[in-house]
Amino acid sequence: MKTKEERKETFQNLLVPELGALFRTALRMTRNREDAEDLMQETIAKAFAAFDRFEEGTNFRAWIFKILTNTFINNYYRVRDKQKLPSLDEMEEETAFQPAFEGATPEEALLNTLTREDIIKAIESIPLEFRTVVVLTLVEGFSYKETAEILEIPIGTVMSRLHRGRKLLQKALWEYSNQKNTEKENGREWTVKKS
Amino acid sequence: MDCKEIVEKMYLYLDHEILTEEERRAFEEHLALCRQCCQKYEFERQLWSLIRQNGLGDPIPETLLNRLQQVIASF
Numbered sequence: 001m002k003t004k005e006e007r008k009e010t011f012q013n014l015l016v017p018e019l020g021a022l023f024r025t026a027l028r029m030t031r032n033r034e035d036a037e038d039l040m041q042e043t044i045a046k047a048f049a050a051f052d053r054f055e056e057g058t059n060f061r062a063w064i065f066k067i068l069t070n071t072f073i074n075n076y077y078r079v080r081d082k083q084k085l086p087s088l089d090e091m092e093e094e095t096a097f098q099p100a101f102e103g104a105t106p107e108e109a110l111l112n113t114l115t116r117e118d119i120i121k122a123i124e125s126i127p128l129e130f131r132t133v134v135v136l137t138l139v140e141g142f143s144y145k146e147t148a149e150i151l152e153i154p155i156g157t158v159m160s161r162l163h164r165g166r167k168l169l170q171k172a173l174w175e176y177s178n179q180k181n182t183e184k185e186n187g188r189e190w191t192v193k194k195s
Numbered sequence: 196m197d198c199k200e201i202v203e204k205m206y207l208y209l210d211h212e213i214l215t216e217e218e219r220r221a222f223e224e225h226l227a228l229c230r231q232c233c234q235k236y237e238f239e240r241q242l243w244s245l246i247r248q249n250g251l252g253d254p255i256p257e258t259l260l261n262r263l264q265q266v267i268a269s270f
Contacts, residue, residue, distance in 0.1 A: 004270075008267065008270055011267075012267060015267075019255055019260070019263070020254065020255050023253065023255040023259065024250070024251065024252075024253050027253055028250075037256075037259050037262070040259065040263065041262065041263065041266055044263055044266055044267065045266060048267070048270050107234075107238040110242070111238070111241055111242065111245065114245065116249040116252060119245070119246055119249040119250065120249065120250070120252075123246075123250065135250070137210065138210075138243060138246060138247060138250070139246070139247055139250035139251060141247075143211075143212065144210070144212055144213075162206070163206070166206070169246070170242070173242075
């Protein structure tokens with residue numbers, strides 16, 4: 001039987017390497033720093049309180065992410081945050097490609113114009129159920145199976161949410177990129193007219 | 196594997212998920228021969244890699260680390 005101090009040390013050793021990933025995920029879920037910081041504190045307090053039930057040698061990373069996502073849903077996710085779920089048609093609808101800058105394909109233009117700000121804005125724009133799956137698998141690198149365990153949903157649901165999440169994310173990114181290209185085009189016209 | 200199957204399996208391949216060794220080989224052989232699928236794959240690969248790299252920013256602030264250390268010390 002471990003003493004309290006030994007338990008604390010084991011907990012800390014397992015926790016510290018995950019802090020960065022937990023914080024990023026908390027930020028993407030809450031979409032604001034203050035709530036993300038409170039969510040982190042609450043998650044860690046809950047995890048330590050439940051640490052007796054954690055079986056050493058099993059997946060600590062998935063275990064603590066499960067506590068984070070549950071804490072978020074129970075304590076932070078308010079009705080006012082609920083976003084209208086887009087219809088399947090809206091998700092499948094392709095965004096029309098604007099003519100990109102000369103010599104580049106629309107895909108190259110997209111990859112070249114996107115900034116970190118666009119990417120974070122796009123991730124945070126998608127409804128929570130898709131966003132969580134996108135963040136856990138595509139950003140944090142959890143497998144579909146681990147994501148299913150963390151969110152306590154079937155693996156098939158992870159796959160369909162991920163598919164839709166990807167579509168929504170791409171749609172948002174194309175829109176930002178098209179917007180930038182249009183602004184650039186308008187700027188060019190303005191310069192030509194002025195001269 | 197034909198172009199339709201490539202599109203269906205592309206995300207599984209990109210996510211390193213549940214393709215058998217045989218499927219993986221068939222996927223790669225098709226990409227090597229089909230320019231259209233190869234371009235689509237390259238775009239998807241670069242896009243998701245860009246999203247991952249950017250999503251991994253946001254280092255944890257020092258103030259939060261100190262606050263969490265205090266929480267742990269209080270256990």
